Amino acid sequence: xxxxxxxxxxxxxxxxxxxxxxxxxxxxxxxxxxxxxxxxxxxxxxxxxxxxxxxxxxxxxxxxxxxxxxxxxxxxxxxxxxxxxxxxxxxxxxxxxxxxxxxxxxxxxxxxxxxxxxxxxxxxxxxxxxxxxxxxxxxxxxxxxxxxxxxxxxxxxxxxxxxxxxxxxxxxxxxxxxxxxxxxxxxxxxxxxxxxxxxxxxxxxxxxxxxxxxxxxxxxxxxxxxxxxxxxxxxxxxxxxxxxxxxxxxxxxxxxxxxxxxxxxxxxxxxxxxxxxxxxxxxxxxxxxxxxxxxxxxxxxxxxxxxxxxxxxxxxxxxxxxxxxxxxxxxxxxxxxxxxxxxxxxxxxxxxxxxxxxxxxxxxxxxxxxxxxxxxxxxxxxxxxxx
Amino acid sequence: xxxxxxxxxxxxxxxxxxxxxxxxxxxxxxxxxxxxxxxxxxxxxxxxxxxxxxxxxxxxxxxxxxxxxxxxxxxxxxxxxxxxxxxxxxxxxxxxxxxxxxxxxxxxxxxxxxxxxxxxxxxxxxxxxxxxxxxxxxxxxxxxxxxxxxxxxxxxxxxxxxxxxxxxxxxxxxxxxxxxxxxxxxxxxxxxxxxxxxxxxxxxxxxxxxxxxxxxxxxxxxxxxxxxxxxxxxxxxxxxxxxxxxxxxxxxxxxxxxxxxxxxxxxxxxxxxxxxxxxxxxxxxxxxxxxxxxxxxxxxxxxxxxxxxxxxxxxxxxxxxxxxxxxxxxxxxxxxxxxxxxxxxxxxxxxxxxxxxxxxxxxxxxxxxxxxxxxxxxxxxxxxxxxxxxxxxxxxxxxxxxxxxxxxxxxxxxxxxxxxxxxxxxxxxxxxxxxxxxxxxxxxxxxxxxxxxxxxxxxxxxxxxxxxxxxxxxxxxxxxxxxxxxxxxxxxxxxxxxxxxxxxxxxxxxxxxxxxxxxxxxxxxxxxxxxxxxxxxxxxxxxxxxxxxxxxxx
Numbered sequence: 005x006x007x008x009x010x011x012x013x014x015x016x017x018x019x020x021x022x023x024x025x026x027x028x029x030x031x032x033x034x035x036x037x038x039x040x041x042x043x044x045x046x047x048x049x050x051x052x053x054x055x056x057x058x059x060x061x062x063x064x065x066x067x068x069x070x071x072x073x074x075x076x077x078x079x080x081x082x083x084x085x086x087x088x089x090x091x092x093x094x095x096x097x098x099x100x101x102x103x104x105x106x107x108x109x110x111x112x113x114x115x116x117x118x119x120x121x122x123x124x125x126x127x128x129x130x131x132x133x134x135x136x137x138x139x140x141x142x143x144x145x146x147x148x149x150x151x152x153x154x155x156x157x158x159x160x161x162x163x164x165x166x167x168x169x170x171x172x173x174x175x176x177x178x179x180x181x182x183x184x185x186x187x188x189x190x191x192x193x194x195x196x197x198x199x200x201x202x203x204x205x206x207x208x209x210x211x212x213x214x215x216x217x218x219x220x221x222x223x224x225x226x227x228x229x230x231x232x233x234x235x236x237x238x239x240x241x242x243x244x245x246x247x248x249x250x251x252x253x254x255x256x257x258x259x260x261x262x263x264x265x266x267x268x269x270x271x272x273x274x275x276x277x278x279x280x281x282x283x284x285x286x287x288x289x290x291x292x293x294x295x296x297x298x299x300x301x302x303x304x305x306x307x308x309x310x311x312x313x314x315x316x317x318x319x320x321x322x323x324x325x326x327x328x329x330x331x332x333x334x335x336x337x338x339x340x341x342x343x344x345x346x347x348x349x350x351x352x353x354x355x356x357x358x359x360x361x362x363x364x365x366x367x368x369x370x371x372x373x374x375x376x377x378x379x380x381x382x383x384x385x386x387x388x389x390x391x
Numbered sequence: 392x393x394x395x396x397x398x399x400x401x402x403x404x405x406x407x408x409x410x411x412x413x414x415x416x417x418x419x420x421x422x423x424x425x426x427x428x429x430x431x432x433x434x435x436x437x438x439x440x441x442x443x444x445x446x447x448x449x450x451x452x453x454x455x456x457x458x459x460x461x462x463x464x465x466x467x468x469x470x471x472x473x474x475x476x477x478x479x480x481x482x483x484x485x486x487x488x489x490x491x492x493x494x495x496x497x498x499x500x501x502x503x504x505x506x507x508x509x510x511x512x513x514x515x516x517x518x519x520x521x522x523x524x525x526x527x528x529x530x531x532x533x534x535x536x537x538x539x540x541x542x543x544x545x546x547x548x549x550x551x552x553x554x555x556x557x558x559x560x561x562x563x564x565x566x567x568x569x570x571x572x573x574x575x576x577x578x579x580x581x582x583x584x585x586x587x588x589x590x591x592x593x594x595x596x597x598x599x600x601x602x603x604x605x606x607x608x609x610x611x612x613x614x615x616x617x618x619x620x621x622x623x624x625x626x627x628x629x630x631x632x633x634x635x636x637x638x639x640x641x642x643x644x645x646x647x648x649x650x651x652x653x654x655x656x657x658x659x660x661x662x663x664x665x666x667x668x669x670x671x672x673x674x675x676x677x678x679x680x681x682x683x684x685x686x687x688x689x690x691x692x693x694x695x696x697x698x699x700x701x702x703x704x705x706x707x708x709x710x711x712x713x714x715x716x717x718x719x720x721x722x723x724x725x726x727x728x729x730x731x732x733x734x735x736x737x738x739x740x741x742x743x744x745x746x747x748x749x750x751x752x753x754x755x756x757x758x759x760x761x762x763x764x765x766x767x768x769x770x771x772x773x774x775x776x777x778x779x780x781x782x783x784x785x786x787x788x789x790x791x792x793x794x795x796x797x798x799x800x801x802x803x804x805x806x807x808x809x810x811x812x813x814x815x816x817x818x819x820x821x822x823x824x825x826x827x828x829x830x831x832x833x834x835x836x837x838x839x840x841x842x843x844x845x846x847x848x849x850x851x852x853x854x855x856x857x858x859x860x861x862x863x864x865x866x867x868x869x870x871x872x873x874x875x876x877x878x879x880x881x882x883x884x885x886x887x888x889x890x891x892x893x894x895x896x897x898x899x900x901x902x903x904x905x906x907x908x909x910x911x912x913x914x915x916x917x918x919x920x921x922x923x924x925x926x927x928x929x930x931x932x933x934x935x936x937x938x939x940x941x942x943x944x945x
Contacts, residue, residue, distance in 0.1 A: 263522030
């Protein structure tokens with residue numbers, strides 16, 4: 005497929021939720037023309053492969069704030085974008101297996117409360133009331149925030165996709181960005197599998213492939229793509245409201261509006277995107293054993309399908325948002341560590357501001373790509389990375 | 392089996408008997424074709440469709456488990472059986488009114504967006520209406536073995552159909568003792584081979600080169616327990632199934648596949664249909680005529696009818712309608728006939744019949760190959776993907792072989808491949824061999840042309856593209872109109888292919904359809920990534936196979 009044109013003001017690499025939302029904010033600011041280019045098809049990356057969780061319980065204050073703003077955006081989404089993502093605020097329930105884990109959750113709880121969100125600490129009986137049939141003695145307690153929730157990722161992607169197209173943004177799929185053209189230390193364009201494009205700024209919203217893209221632009225970045233797996237079961241009548249997360253092993257699961265149990269668990273795979281996105285028996289059996297161990301009532305529920313996708317991880321567990329100090333016009337919008345969907349509406353506002361050269365309200369020590377260039381480790385880290 | 396007593400179970404509170412070897416479905420349908428299901432969105436009445444444990448047409452709640460495929464379930468004494476859907480009953484379902492109220496369908500991702508205050512209510516109502524039934528109570532079925540069954544074999548043969556058995560016999564004669572794995576529970580043993588009945592293989596791993604037995608097969612048995620097999624070589628003879636077809640009201644009770652007709656017990660045979668309209672013109676129609684010739688009212692073919700089928704039908708005085716567009720099934724709670732039009736703008740016909748038997752297209756059950764990493768190739772003649780094979784019948788994965796319908800051969804037993812595969816597995820392969828005769832052009836070589844013509848005709852009734860999720864043809868077309876292209880994208884957009892049949896009955900037709908709608912070859916429309924498990928697999932069975940917990944138990 006040829007490109008609609010060869011000159012743009014901004015090229016956004018990655019047509020997932022982060023790239024599309026960024027393009028939306030830019031187009032609304034009148035900062036066109038804009039090209040969004042994606043190597044796969046719509047929703048082929050993590051935006052079409054995640055478990056649909058949206059939470060505000062985090063270890064870092066800056067992330068809590070971005071998440072809170074995103075929750076508000078997803079609440080409005082159906083009215084604003086014409087698609088219903090079924091954002092359902094029935095809470096995230098973190099469960100702890102030990103008092104040490106519960107202490108850690110309590111710290112999160114204190115931070116979340118200090119941001120004005122009514123998080124609750126639950127004892128084992130209260131957890132059992134919210135997760136009917138949980139194995140006795142399996143948890144010592146947990147934390148719960150009712151305004152966290154789950155959504156269907158696909159309609160959210162379609163809504164933003166159609167919105168940007170109606171604003172005149174060109175969105176192309178099946179085209180790979182092979183390199184970034186640099187002139188006098190600034191972005192001059194990109195080379196793609198469909199030809200060269202001139203542009204004065206490039207947004208790297210390539211998710212699991214964003215490390216590859218930065219390196220193609222000659223920038224050494226610490227992003228690592230890690231494969232995470234997920235499964236879905238047959239649809240049943242409602243029996244579970246919250247998203248349940250176990251912090252010891254990253255087990256998470258929820259029941260969708262349609263009734264399927266959807267969830268994942270961390271099993272380690274070789275890092276990088278080279279191996280593709282297959283499913284492993286190691287995951288299927290470990291996930292099943294974790295689920296049935298925590299909620300024995302699920303033993304007879306059948307798994308319908310399993311799939312996998314990439315997290316784009318950074319060393320401190322926080323995304324990179326802002327212009328790369330080494331290359332003028334190259335704006336990083338990646339490293340979301342499997343949580344891009346839940347932070348995208350708010351985070352991409354700042355990405356667009358960075359593209360437009362405006363000052364953002366983000367603490368550069370936390371989110372700037374420059375933090376990895378300093379000899380010292382970044383000051384803050386987010387370790388509530390799961391799944 | 393023969394001497395076993397009848398089993399008495401309770402169906403909706405009433406004591407009912409199943410004869411020895413009789414499935415739950417067979418026991419419940421001696422008086423006629425039963426309506427056991429309501430479709431997910433529009434609550435349309437549904438009856439058994441595939442007969443081989445793949446579709447959602449015969450789901451029943453058995454001892455609390457709401458998605459038991461009754462065609463494959465052998466009832467036990469004291470089983471409690473119920474219909475999971477429909478209120479007040481599956482026959483008289485109040486929500487069936489949705490089917491009439493929304494002639495254009497309901498787009499779940501467009502509707503229910505406002506007003507803001509009503510959204511939590513929408514969520515509650517839609518959740519209540521979704522799903523097959525309540526979570527099964529009790530932690531696990533009493534019959535499940537506490538530990539998984541694990542076996543190791545030189546060669547595992549998946550599928551005890553004619554081709555699988557042909558391979559097994561030859562392997563035995565070459566001094567190998569293979570493990571024959573069969574999903575059905577009633578395969579007969581082959582001397583010199585180990586037979587594993589009632590085992591569904593859900594996963595086949597790519598070979599692990601450092602292992603003595605590089606392949607691992609994961610699955611579950613009839614009781615829902617986990618099973619695993621390790622093998623040095625794997626021969627997949629998983630066969631095939633009869634495809635669905637798109638036409639108006641194509642999900643009406645009484646529209647069923649040739650598989651379903653062929654799997655009927657004698658008692659069902661008497662009651663399910665008396666005047667069937669058979670769709671197709673190839674070998675599979677011959678099977679149906681041989682068995683049900685006296686109960687066939689007409690043969691209708693999308694394309695030409697093979698001369699031997701013409702002969703067989705004429706001998707029985709059955710009228711033939713070659714080169715016909717199937718427009719619509721008539722009847723509401725039961726098929727009463729079929730409306731046709733001769734292709735090329737010819738005359739219309741309205742045939743009377745009490746069943747429509749789909750025998751027009753046989754598709755391969757080939758999901759295990761891509762899971763193991765084998766390369767697949769599209770064959771336009773049958774409209775399906777098959778594994779690429781070398782002259783020995785081996786896929787692109789070393790040690791993984793394919794025979795029979797799964798490999799693209801429609802004969803009852805794939806003797807030619809069986810010889811070569813068993814020679815290769817036994818290390819007796821001769822050097823240069825001519826290529827295996829694979830994938831004949833039999834079947835709807837031009838089904839795409841057929842659909843192209845059909846889609847230009849005015850439509851009446853609901854056209855169901857995906858039975859499990861109640862996705863309409865018009866929704867697939869709407870996706871294309873909105874600019875969503877490619878089968879993976881449209882799958883997500885319209886939700887076809889995400890139901891319990893795991894895409895077996897909708898994906899093949901939608902692929903052809905998208906090729907027409909998007910104006911590009913099927914290969915460019917793409918394919919749906921094969922995702923494990925191959926069959927819906929109980930979490931409990933998978934949990935038993937988790938090495939970390941079994942290690943703890945040991």
